[in-house]
Amino acid sequence: xxxxxxHTHGERIAVSSGGVELLSYVYRPDPDPFESRKPYIHxxxxxxxxxxxxxxxxxxxxxKGLQMTASHLSEQNFWGGNSYLGPEVxxxxxxxxxxxxxxxxFSAVESTDERLxxxxxxxxxxxxxxxxxxxxxxxxxxxxxxxxxxxxxDWSIDLTNVRDAPLAFGSPTTAGREMxxxxxxxxxxxxxxxxxxxxxxxxxxxxxxxxxxxxxWLAFSTSHDDVDAHSTLVFAxxxxxxxxxxxxxxxHWFVRSTPIPxxxxxxxxxxxxxxxxxxxFAFRYRxxxxxxxWDRERIAARLGExxx
Numbered sequence: 001x002x003x004x005x006x007h008t009h010g011e012r013i014a015v016s017s018g019g020v021e022l023l024s025y026v027y028r029p030d031p032d033p034f035e036s037r038k039p040y041i042h043x044x045x046x047x048x049x050x051x052x053x054x055x056x057x058x059x060x061x062x063x064k065g066l067q068m069t070a071s072h073l074s075e076q077n078f079w080g081g082n083s084y085l086g087p088e089v090x091x092x093x094x095x096x097x098x099x100x101x102x103x104x105x106f107s108a109v110e111s112t113d114e115r116l117x118x119x120x121x122x123x124x125x126x127x128x129x130x131x132x133x134x135x136x137x138x139x140x141x142x143x144x145x146x147x148x149x150x151x152x153x154d155w156s157i158d159l160t161n162v163r164d165a166p167l168a169f170g171s172p173t174t175a176g177r178e179m180x181x182x183x184x185x186x187x188x189x190x191x192x193x194x195x196x197x198x199x200x201x202x203x204x205x206x207x208x209x210x211x212x213x214x215x216x217w218l219a220f221s222t223s224h225d226d227v228d229a230h231s232t233l234v235f236a237x238x239x240x241x242x243x244x245x246x247x248x249x250x251x252h253w254f255v256r257s258t259p260i261p262x263x264x265x266x267x268x269x270x271x272x273x274x275x276x277x278x279x280x281f282a283f284r285y286r287x288x289x290x291x292x293x294w295d296r297e298r299i300a301a302r303l304g305e306x307x308x
Contacts, residue, residue: 036080038101063188072170181269189261196222238284248281
């Protein structure tokens, strides 16, 4: 299948195929700084048009489709919303803790009939206006395939500390809340993904028991409201992400099916890590968006057809 790309300058880049808008990468800043202004992908749809992303749900207004986040970064919150301040205090609204990711420009936006490749420059800005990090982001849409009923989104991050002090990356779990290690690239699903099926690569890896585990991929599928259809999202690590010698820190899955549907590639689930001034780290991720309720065999086969 071919794709069509529409760039509304200053706002968003949309990708369509077969008369369906598959996704929109929105880089125009949102109005509310408490939600941690940053680019995101929403709406996100399957090839047949089923919606597979949520936007500003009433339980967490700062959850927006697929977005890069950092829930705990040197006492700043680049996730958005309330900040977790420790077991004795819990979550509090602290406006001056919420930072933002500023879109500085695109160094490349290249498209063909088969793929879109975006290279974006961003700056991570703490609430007081200090520039803490420079990010080089890549977002690609490719492998749009009617036969399999799926397509792929690749998302990469290369982040450099431009502060004169270390950046400490953590999560609510590193701050004292058990099994709440959310941070990093995060997806929020729409309401009909609540209670959906979660699968890992190995037999028996199912459901929210995958919270805090490690693995090359994790899948989340649901039966939609309104239409007689299923959808599956597969979240996959590039091989180097799980290589102890190459990755800046160990990654673990943050996943909930209830009470809300969400997945994050957490880079600081159980322990903090520091990035020294001038140092960088990089991760690459893939999200496979598919029609149907996919099983392990089908997921593994399709991922194997898509080299990194």
